[in-house]
Amino acid sequence: MHTETPPKRVWRPLLSLLLIVSLTMAACTGCYDRIELEGMAFVVSLGIDKAPENMIDVTARIAVPSAQEAGREEGGESGSQVSGAEAITVRAHTIPGALNFLNTTVERRISLLHLANLVVGEEMAKDEQFIEFLRPLTRYREFRRTVHVFVTRGTARETFDQNKPVLEKSVSRFNESVTNVGKHTGLTPYVIFHEFITSMEAPNQDAILPTVGINDKVKKKNNSDDSEGESWAEETELSSVPGEVVRQGGNPLEFVGTGVFRDAKLVTMLDGIETRMLLTLRGELLRTQMDFPDPLQKGAYVSVELKHARSPHIEVDLSQKPVRVHVNESLEGDLIGVQSHVNYTELKHLHQLEQKIGARLSRNQKELIERMFHEYQADPFHIFKQTRSQFATAADLQRFPFRKSLKTAKVDVKVTINIRRTGVQTAPIIAK
Amino acid sequence: MLKTGYLGRRELFALVFAVLLANVFLTLPQQMVMHGGAAAWMIPFVSAMICMIVWAVCAPALVMHPGENMLSLAERCLGRIGAGIAVLMICLFLMAEAASTFRLFTEMVITTVLPRSPISFIAIPFLLSVLYYAYTGIEGLTRVSSLFLLLFLFGLVSLLALNSNWMNVEYLFPFWGTGPLRVISGGWQFSGAFLNVLLLAVFGSLLRNPADAVRIGYWSTGATAVVYAVMVLSFTLIFPPEASMRAPFPLYQLGRLIYIGQFIQRLEAAFVFIWVALALIKVGTLVFVISYLIAWFCRMPVYRPVVFSVGTILYALAFVPESWPEVNMWNTNILMKVGWTVAWFIPMAILWMARWKDGKGEDRDAHRNAS
Numbered sequence: 001m002h003t004e005t006p007p008k009r010v011w012r013p014l015l016s017l018l019l020i021v022s023l024t025m026a027a028c029t030g031c032y033d034r035i036e037l038e039g040m041a042f043v044v045s046l047g048i049d050k051a052p053e054n055m056i057d058v059t060a061r062i063a064v065p066s067a068q069e070a071g072r073e074e075g076g077e078s079g080s081q082v083s084g085a086e087a088i089t090v091r092a093h094t095i096p097g098a099l100n101f102l103n104t105t106v107e108r109r110i111s112l113l114h115l116a117n118l119v120v121g122e123e124m125a126k127d128e129q130f131i132e133f134l135r136p137l138t139r140y141r142e143f144r145r146t147v148h149v150f151v152t153r154g155t156a157r158e159t160f161d162q163n164k165p166v167l168e169k170s171v172s173r174f175n176e177s178v179t180n181v182g183k184h185t186g187l188t189p190y191v192i193f194h195e196f197i198t199s200m201e202a203p204n205q206d207a208i209l210p211t212v213g214i215n216d217k218v219k220k221k222n223n224s225d226d227s228e229g230e231s232w233a234e235e236t237e238l239s240s241v242p243g244e245v246v247r248q249g250g251n252p253l254e255f256v257g258t259g260v261f262r263d264a265k266l267v268t269m270l271d272g273i274e275t276r277m278l279l280t281l282r283g284e285l286l287r288t289q290m291d292f293p294d295p296l297q298k299g300a301y302v303s304v305e306l307k308h309a310r311s312p313h314i315e316v317d318l319s320q321k322p323v324r325v326h327v328n329e330s331l332e333g334d335l336i337g338v339q340s341h342v343n344y345t346e347l348k349h350l351h352q353l354e355q356k357i358g359a360r361l362s363r364n365q366k367e368l369i370e371r372m373f374h375e376y377q378a379d380p381f382h383i384f385k386q387t388r389s390q391f392a393t394a395a396d397l398q399r400f401p402f403r404k405s406l407k408t409a410k411v412d413v414k415v416t417i418n419i420r421r422t423g424v425q426t427a428p429i430i431a432k
Numbered sequence: 433m434l435k436t437g438y439l440g441r442r443e444l445f446a447l448v449f450a451v452l453l454a455n456v457f458l459t460l461p462q463q464m465v466m467h468g469g470a471a472a473w474m475i476p477f478v479s480a481m482i483c484m485i486v487w488a489v490c491a492p493a494l495v496m497h498p499g500e501n502m503l504s505l506a507e508r509c510l511g512r513i514g515a516g517i518a519v520l521m522i523c524l525f526l527m528a529e530a531a532s533t534f535r536l537f538t539e540m541v542i543t544t545v546l547p548r549s550p551i552s553f554i555a556i557p558f559l560l561s562v563l564y565y566a567y568t569g570i571e572g573l574t575r576v577s578s579l580f581l582l583l584f585l586f587g588l589v590s591l592l593a594l595n596s597n598w599m600n601v602e603y604l605f606p607f608w609g610t611g612p613l614r615v616i617s618g619g620w621q622f623s624g625a626f627l628n629v630l631l632l633a634v635f636g637s638l639l640r641n642p643a644d645a646v647r648i649g650y651w652s653t654g655a656t657a658v659v660y661a662v663m664v665l666s667f668t669l670i671f672p673p674e675a676s677m678r679a680p681f682p683l684y685q686l687g688r689l690i691y692i693g694q695f696i697q698r699l700e701a702a703f704v705f706i707w708v709a710l711a712l713i714k715v716g717t718l719v720f721v722i723s724y725l726i727a728w729f730c731r732m733p734v735y736r737p738v739v740f741s742v743g744t745i746l747y748a749l750a751f752v753p754e755s756w757p758e759v760n761m762w763n764t765n766i767l768m769k770v771g772w773t774v775a776w777f778i779p780m781a782i783l784w785m786a787r788w789k790d791g792k793g794e795d796r797d798a799h800r801n802a803s
Contacts, residue, residue, distance in 0.1 A: 033546045141547055144698075146691040176694050194598065194689060202603070202672040388605035394469045394673070397606050 041108035042115075043099075044171040047156025048133060049121035051091050056124065056133055058098030059089040059157045061171060062106065063114060087160035095136050112142040116175040118149045118193065119156040119212065125259060125266035131200065138197060145194035148175055151259035151266060152212040153243050162214050162252040164222070178255050182210065186279050186288035187240060187256045187272035200264045204384040204402050208278070211257040211269050213243025219252040240272030262378040270368075277365045280329065280415075281381040283311045289336065295356035296342045296349060303337035304357065309418060316387045318400070322408035325383055327365070332418040338428055344419075345426045354417040361415040369413065373406040441644040443574035444635065445652055447717065448628040450577040452656040453584060454714035455625050456663045457683050457707045458536050463764055464664050465676040467618040471609025472673070473665040478619020480657030483626045484650060486776045490633065490783030491646040496790060498642045502633035502779055503728050505786040518778055519725050522630070525767075525774040526725075527742075530718035531749035532763045534558070537711040539756040544684050545704060555747070558712070563743045565716030566723060567736060570635060573717050580709055587706040588659065591683060592666045594690045594699065599669040609673065624771020625660075628652045633779040634721065680760065683707070719743060 047059035088105060092098035099110045118137075124130060137143045152159040168174035182188035188210040199207035238246055242257040256272040270278060279285045287307040294300035309330040317324040335344055335353075344350050372378050379385075384402060391397040464472040497505060506515035538555045546554060565573055609615065628649065636645025667682045670689065679685050684707075687700030720735070723742050727735035753759040 033548045141544065144688055145685075146689060146697065192691070198672055198675050201675045203674065382602075385600075385602050388470075388602050389607070391606040393606050393608050393611045395611070 035109065035111075039108055040111045040113075041106045042111050042113060043102075044114055044116050045087075045119065045160065046095075046112070046115055046117075047087070047089075047119040047121065047152075047160055048095070048124050049089075049155045049157055050124040050127055054129065055091050055093055056095070056098065057089050057091050057155075057157065058095055058102075059087050059119075059160050060099075060102055060110070061087045061160055062110075063171065087157065089157050095133065096140060112140065114172070115143065115147050116172045118147050119159055120149065120151045120209070121156040121159075122151065122153050122266065123155070125151045125209075125261075128265060130266075131264040134197070137193070143193075145192065145197070147193045148179055149191055149193050149196050149209055150212045150255075151209040151269075152214075153269070154214055158214060159212055159253060162219055164251050164253075166250055179210075182255060183286050184288065185272075186276040186285055186290075188275060189258050189279060189284070199382075200261065202385070203397055204379070204387060204400070205382050206378045206380050207261040207264075208380045209259040209261070209266075210255065211242040211259045213241070213245075213254045213256065215243050215245060215247070215252050215254055218247065218250060221248065222252060240275075242269065242271070245272075258380070260372065260376065260378050260380045262376055267376045267378055268372075273364075274368055277361070277368045278380060280308075280331070280361070281312060281327065281365060281369070281383070283308060285331075287333070292357050292360060294338070294340045294342065295352055297340035300338075300340035302335065302339070302344075302353065304333050304419065305336050306331045306333035306417070308332075314383055314386055316383060316390075318387060318390055318405075320410075322410055323405045325369070325409055325411045327369075327383070327411070327413040329361075329365075329413070329415045330418070331361075331415060332420055334421040334423065335419050336423055341428050341430060343427045345422050350419055350422075354419055358415045358417040361417070362413045365415065366411055366413040369411045373409050373411065377403040377406045379406060438640055439570065439574055439635065439638045440578075441639055441641075441648060443571075443578045444632075444639060444645075445648045446578035446581040447570075447574040447713070448631050448648065448652045449655055450581060450584065450710060450713045451631065451717050452626060452628060452652065453588075453659060454533070454710035456588070456660060457710055458533065458540070459680050459760060459763065460622070460625060460660070461664045461667050461682040462676060462680050463768060464618065464622060464660075465668060465673055467610070467621070468615050469609030469673045470604055470606055470668060471612075471615050472618075472668060472676075473604075473661045474609075474615050475618040475622055476657040476660035476664070478616055479623040479626060479660075480653050482619060482623045482772075483629055483653045483776055486629055486780045487646070487649040487653065490629070490780045490787075491649055493783035493786045493790075494633070494636050494642050494645050497786065499637055501635070501637040502630075502782050503725070506782045509782060509785040509789055516729055518782060519729050522774050522778060523722050523725050525771070526718050526722050527745065527749065528762075529767055529771070530715050530722065531746050531752075532759060532767055533711065533718070534562075534715050534746060535750040535753060535759045536756075536763065537715070538750075539759065540681055540684070541708075543756070544681060555750070558715075559743060559747055561712055562715045562719055562746075563739055565712060566719035566739045566743070569720060569735070570638065570724075573713065573720060577713055580713075584706055584710060585659075587703055588663065588683075591686055591690075591703055592662070594692060594696070595666070595670055595686050597692065598689060599666070600672070601669065603668055603670075603672040604665070620772065621769055624768055624773075624775045626653060626656065627775050628656070629776040630774065630779050631717075631721070633783060634724070715746075719746060 042063045043060045044063045045061040049057040051057045088102060090098050090101040092101050102110045165174050168177055179190050183190055189208055191209055196207050196209060199205050240256055242254055245254050245256060258270040258275045258278055259266050260268050260270060276285065276288065276290065285308055287305050289303060289305050291301045291303050294302050309332040313328040315326040338344055342349055344353060369381060372380060388397060391400065464475050468475050493505060503515065503519065506518050510518065538551055538558060541554050542549060542551060565576065632645050632649050636642060639645055668676055670686065671679055683703065684700060687703045690699045691697045719739065719742050723735040723738040726738050753762060
């Protein structure tokens with residue numbers, strides 16, 4: 001009896017398939033770049049401070065896996081700080097060098113793959129060589145340009161030590177929450193490393209960073225049981241300067257204000273209210289609550305929630321000497337709180353309020369722009385960035401005397417307010 | 433002509449388009465920005481205009497000679513030696529281009545994705561894959577390209593869309609960038625990236641209808657110009673020209689910049705597949721074309737025995753430069769500057785000569801018939 005053997009063609013694809021599967025299995029089981037998760041120490045926060053002799057102090061907070069964290073808490077090691085190992089500071093010439101030195105005390109390979117934020121100490125940010133220390137980061141493969149960057153009043157090391165969040169435990173989550181809240185209060189800007197660096201690289205614009213301040217009174221109160229920290233009760237002036245917000249309790253750190261850079265160097269810091277003006281001028285203000293004196297009753301205040309009705313319209317006349325800047329803003333919002341007895345649902349009163357708020361914002365913004373332009377020759381508002389379209393070629397742009405023009409620029413700001421809604425009540429409550 | 437099958441017009445379009453598309457994942461956008469500044473996005477349109485004019489001049493020769501390609505026409509017009517010299521020049525350039533792309537790709541993988549791997553760990557599997565694809569020939573390459581083309585385009589579009597939150601319109605100004613003359617000279621220089629004219633001049637005859645090659649030429653040039661322009665435009669919207677000049681791996685940088693809140697970030701790994709696949713198609717196609725040309729020149733009936741020798745030379749040549757900056761310098765200062773001579777000048781010269789000779793022949797015939 002004749003039995004048919006399968007033709008050779010059947011075996012060929014089968015053998016090829018077998019070869020492909022074996023090669024794929026061999027190639028996928030591991031490679032030179034494999035790193036076990038258990039062998040890595042993920043830095044989630046990095047701080048840079050100036051050190052003597054052209055060196056830097058690099059502070060790192062390393063993420064601690066949840067199981068280990070639970071063990072540490074049982075052992076009573078962890079307090080109310082964010083989760084992660086205690087901050088470690090090493091001194092080195094460069095950031096990569098510092099990461100290497102960190103491994104003299106950390107038993108796993110240091111990695112920046114999960115870095116969430118970079119905190120720069122004030123002295124470091126004011127140093128001429130600040131950019132030289134940042135340069136290696138832009139080249140470093142593990143470092144992402146989406147990392148959030150902060151500049152702190154004082155040192156980054158102290159900022160790490162004093163960070164005792166009210167709610168968040170995870171550094172990454174803390175970072176997200178702080179930046180999200182900042183977007184809504186308008187008291188601090190939202191800046192990632194990419195924006196910071198490109199603002200320094202591109203002509204006719206200057207970089208900003210959100211500031212962090214350590215509130216000494218809260219810090220002292222947290223560190224001692226006596227009533228030393230009670231002095232806040234006697235404060236008569238409100239403040240939104242980083243580290244000087246009048247309060248009791250909470251995290252000693254305050255995420256408020258803006259650091260303004262010129263030529264890659266910190267030149268000044270804005271408080272929270274000025275930051276709102278800055279963000280409004282940059283067209284980055286989200287719906288934000290603001291308090292204004294009541295124009296119709298002395299001593300009382302009205303609260304409004306404002307947002308951009310449209311992006312600010314900015315005109316810069318470069319042909320004039322000095323250069324003239326016209327800013328036209330249109331904001332709209334809701335009336336959310338009135339202390340006085342004035343009925344703002346009456347159009348006459350409402351228009352008066354709109355005009356007063358508009359005039360106040362115009363004045364404040366003009367003063368802020370003039371201060372930045374004339375005193376610091378810095379443009380954190382990105383007003384002159386919009387003049388790029390007035391130059392035909394890059395050579396023309398480079399020839400423009402940017403800083404010189406800022407020093408003498410004439411500024412004119414007009415803010416128009418439209419209050420659309422007055423809340424869930426019309427007339428104010430009147431007591432008997 | 434060597435033994436190969438027939439090609440579908442969609443497949444051939446997909447192949448030439450994919451080969452050109454691979455350039456945007458390498459250093460081409462950076463080179464364009466270095467040349468044109470904020471106006472770099474105009475450069476691809478100038479290049480495309482040059483290529484379209486070239487194609488308008490030379491494509492009719494393919495229609496007039498159905499079943500013939502640039503090689504057979506070159507032999508008829510220039511003789512065996514003249515055609516051999518032309519083929520040799522093309523082979524030398526394509527070999528240098530393939531070696532440079534091969535090395536750039538492996539260096540980019542090491543720099544960005546697998547920093548601790550030895551270069552051979554990346555180069556050898558890549559070379560084996562390239563050889564496999566080149567061995568399968570034009571049919572295999574066109575099918576793979578047509579299969580993945582939509583995925584490549586979807587990947588590029590999503591890469592740009594996911595970065596839209598970092599775009600700044602102001603960075604597109606000054607409008608003329610480094611100046612109109614630089615934009616025009618850049619258009620001429622970077623027309624060397626448009627290898628579709630050469631590929632169609634050689635393989636257009638494999639289409640059942642040669643007139644399709646003419647349409648593919650225009651469409652692939654136009655589509656590539658749009659993709660190049662959009663990629664460079666988006667790159668300069670996100671990285672101002674002053675910063676774009678310093679970013680040699682633009683699309684990788686864009687992949688790493690994706691950050692749409694907490695849950696949509698760190699997506700660059702998804703784009704590495706597209707990057708690898710395009711590099712594979714480009715180098716595979718170049719190796720196949722070199723093998724095909726050598727086989728034609730040596731009057732071999734098939735190209736396949738040549739593939740492995742070409743692969744070996746490619747591997748050796750790729751490692752002549754000592755470092756990434758050196759290979760990048762060779763690519764920018766030499767290959768990109770002389771590329772146009774091979775990409776469209778030689779094909780144009782040959783095909784135009786074929787048209788001219790035919791015209792003369794027809795005139796002579798017409799004159800003879802009349803007398």
